[in-house]
Amino acid sequence: MAASLAGENVAHAASVVHAHRALWSSPAHRANMLSPHFDSIGIGVVRDAKGSFWVCQLFTRTPPSAGVTPHP
Numbered sequence: 359m360a361a362s363l364a365g366e367n368v369a370h371a372a373s374v375v376h377a378h379r380a381l382w383s384s385p386a387h388r389a390n391m392l393s394p395h396f397d398s399i400g401i402g403v404v405r406d407a408k409g410s411f412w413v414c415q416l417f418t419r420t421p422p423s424a425g426v427t428p429h430p
Contacts, residue, residue, distance in 0.1 A: 366415065
């Protein structure tokens with residue numbers, strides 16, 4: 359997938375709720391989540407061997423020419 363703009367948020371916490379709160383509490387992370395410049399998001403969550411959670415949010419802006427062409 360082509361992207362003309364990209365951003366990323368990563369959080370590590372004891373729970374998904376704590377990770378979510380940490381991201382919203384950070385001005386830079388909050389700016390990514392509320393940015394009108396992004397039009398797509400991918401979110402991944404994994405629990406590591408110690409039981410902690412890692413949350414990753416990827417934000418992109420898709421150029422108009424990168425649209426999907428439907429098959430007939």
